[in-house]
Amino acid sequence: MTRIHADIDALKGLHDALVRYRHAQRDVTARGEDQLTATRASLAARTSRLRAQLELAQAENTACQERAAQADPDDPVDCSGYARAVQQNSERLEQIRLWQQRIDAEAGEFSGIAGRFADLLENDLPRMEEHLVAIIASLEAARRVRAPVSGP
Amino acid sequence: MTARPDQDGDQQLRLLGDAWDKAAEHWRDGPAHQFGTAQLTPLLQESRGYLEALRTLMDLLETAERETEG
Numbered sequence: 001m002t003r004i005h006a007d008i009d010a011l012k013g014l015h016d017a018l019v020r021y022r023h024a025q026r027d028v029t030a031r032g033e034d035q036l037t038a039t040r041a042s043l044a045a046r047t048s049r050l051r052a053q054l055e056l057a058q059a060e061n062t063a064c065q066e067r068a069a070q071a072d073p074d075d076p077v078d079c080s081g082y083a084r085a086v087q088q089n090s091e092r093l094e095q096i097r098l099w100q101q102r103i104d105a106e107a108g109e110f111s112g113i114a115g116r117f118a119d120l121l122e123n124d125l126p127r128m129e130e131h132l133v134a135i136i137a138s139l140e141a142a143r144r145v146r147a148p149v150s151g152p
Numbered sequence: 153m154t155a156r157p158d159q160d161g162d163q164q165l166r167l168l169g170d171a172w173d174k175a176a177e178h179w180r181d182g183p184a185h186q187f188g189t190a191q192l193t194p195l196l197q198e199s200r201g202y203l204e205a206l207r208t209l210m211d212l213l214e215t216a217e218r219e220t221e222g
Contacts, residue, residue, distance in 0.1 A: 010178035017171030024164040025199070031157035032206050039213040046220055092220070099216040110209045117202035120195065128191050135183055 008139050015132040021126045029118060036107055040100070047096050054089040061086050158207040165199050 033125035068077040155163075176184065191200055 004171060006178040010175040014171050014175035014179075016170055021164055021168045025161060028157045028164065028206070029202075031160075032209070035157065035210060035213055039217055043220060092222075097221050099220055103212060103216060105213050106209055110205050113202055113205040117198060120198050124191075124195065128187075128195065131187070131191070135187075140170040 005143070008136055008143075011136050011139070015129055015136065018125060018129050019133065020093055022121055022129075026121055027116075029121070032114070036103075040103065043096055043100055043103075047093065047100075050089055050093050050096070052084065056091060057082060057085040058091055102141060156210050158203055158210050159175065159205045161199075161206065165196065165203065168199075 062081060063083045064077060065077035068079055084135045172188070176188070
């Protein structure tokens with residue numbers, strides 16, 4: 001009896017595995033999208049923070065330059081620290097902008113592949129599951145027909 | 153620590169492959185062959201392609217976060 005139904009049991013196991021796979025990979029795709037959204041938000045927040053720091057550094061540098069212009073030549077004002085802060089903030093902003101561009105390009109390429117995979121999960125996989133259910137039902141029906149009738 | 157989605161996806165792919173191997177031990181008729189070649193193999197190939205692209209993207213996001221922090 002075990003051997004007769006081993007194929008049906010195996011098919012039921014495969015069907016269950018396909019259902020689990022569909023749900024698990026849906027979760028994977030959602031988490032991938034979430035991660036992309038989170039990183040974009042994180043870079044946008046860093047950009048916003050750095051812009052504020054850059055504006056402050058520029059204002060401080062400008063004020064320092066004005067003080068330097070009016071300072072006694074024997075007692076010059078050193079504005080190099082402010083100038084360095086402006087430069088560092090500008091460089092970091094540019095670095096983030098380049099990363100944002102790169103992420104956008106990669107995400108654009110990824111979205112085509114992700115779209116096809118999502119379509120597979122939503123449409124093809126349920127059809128495969130239904131196909132397996134039909135095969136299982138057909139095998140079970142055939143076994144019932146062939147099963148010997150017990151005598152009285 | 154939560155695993156990256158691409159790593160979880162790889163694990164799920166392995167589990168499905170194992171389930172197919174197990175089923176194939178007992179299900180070896182014509183429909184089994186047809187199911188394997190026409191349905192399951194394309195599914196596994198498409199899944200591998202997606203997970204590879206997801207891995208590349210996750211690597212990029214991690215690097216971007218690391219390189220721009222501070």
